Amino acid sequence: EPEVTQTPSHQVTQMGQEVILRCVPISNHLYFYWYRQILGQKVEFLVSFYNNEISEKSEIFDDQFSVERPDGSNFTLKIRSTKLEDSAMYFCASNGKMAGELFFGEGSRLTVL
Amino acid sequence: DQQVKQNSPSLSVQEGRISILNCDYTNSMFDYFLWYKKYPAEGPTFLISISSIKDKNEDGRFTVFLNKSAKHLSLHIVPSQPGDSAVYFCAASANGGTSYGKLTFGQGTILTVHP
Numbered sequence: 425e426p427e428v429t430q431t432p433s434h435q436v437t438q439m440g441q442e443v444i445l446r447c448v449p450i451s452n453h454l455y456f457y458w459y460r461q462i463l464g465q466k467v468e469f470l471v472s473f474y475n476n477e478i479s480e481k482s483e484i485f486d487d488q489f490s491v492e493r494p495d496g497s498n499f500t501l502k503i504r505s506t507k508l509e510d511s512a513m514y515f516c517a518s519n520g521k522m523a524g525e526l527f528f529g530e531g532s533r534l535t536v537l
Numbered sequence: 538d539q540q541v542k543q544n545s546p547s548l549s550v551q552e553g554r555i556s557i558l559n560c561d562y563t564n565s566m567f568d569y570f571l572w573y574k575k576y577p578a579e580g581p582t583f584l585i586s587i588s589s590i591k592d593k594n595e596d597g598r599f600t601v602f603l604n605k606s607a608k609h610l611s612l613h614i615v616p617s618q619p620g621d622s623a624v625y626f627c628a629a630s631a632n633g634g635t636s637y638g639k640l641t642f643g644q645g646t647i648l649t650v651h652p
Contacts, residue, residue: 428580457638467581467626467642480639515580519638525571526638528580 426450428529430516436535440505445532447499447516456499457517457526458491460484467515473499506536540564541629543643550650556614558646560627563608567629571640572601572612575624584625585612617650624648 429448437443449456458470472479473491488504499518503510513533517526542561550556558572568589573581587594587601587610594601600613614621627643 455638459640466644467628467640469639469641472638482639517580517638525583525586526640527583528573530578530580 426527428516428518428527430514430529430532432532433530434533434535436537437506439508439536443503443506443510443534445501445503445514445516445534447501447529448497449499449516449518450520450527451497453518453520453527455479455519455521456491456493458501459515459517459528460512461515461531462509462512470501470514503534506534508536510534511536540567541627541641541643543625543627543646545646546644547647547649550617550648552619552650552652553616556612556617556621556648556650558612558614558625558627558648560610560612560643561608562610562629564629564631564641565608566631567641569630570601570603570610571628571630572599573626573628573642574621575626575645581626614648617648619650619652622648622650 431446456473461467469482471481471485490502492500513531515531516529519526540563571586572584574584575581585596585599585601587603592603603610624645624647626645628640
């Protein structure tokens, strides 16, 4: 069964460092998303991406965040200068149509020290 | 952000019995609702969805009921199995689910099914 894969599964970084989280969406999907879940809190929408541009973003997704689809398979989330409060589980998701259910990856845990 | 609320942090059920998980929402623009299941160290897995034009959707052991006037939905699992033990998230979307995958999640309910 096709699945969304994410790397790394866990990354520890120092405050102020840049981090890139990588995702390989399901191959025929066209819509890509990043969500995050801070420990003990809700899963929160960050950004959606379609046709090589951001479709929608939340208030959380400020200038320190960026997304990119550098090639035909990868979808990345970059955090330019990490803060302690960026520590969370980051989930990538994709779907093959604008509506309907999203397929989530297993997540990348980011710990900022 | 309390637009989607799951007021029960946990639920414990005996194997074979019915599990009922509840979810309330406040945003009248929401018109598409989903339930996800999540095991530890895994991402959310889609279970079932319902559009606001319906009041019930059934898929095997899982049934979702939507009460638009009360802004309430529930997930019924019958019969419950130990493998159903997980965190269940309610999620909502606007614009017929076409709001570019922007789902608003509830806090989750931990379901434990005892053998």
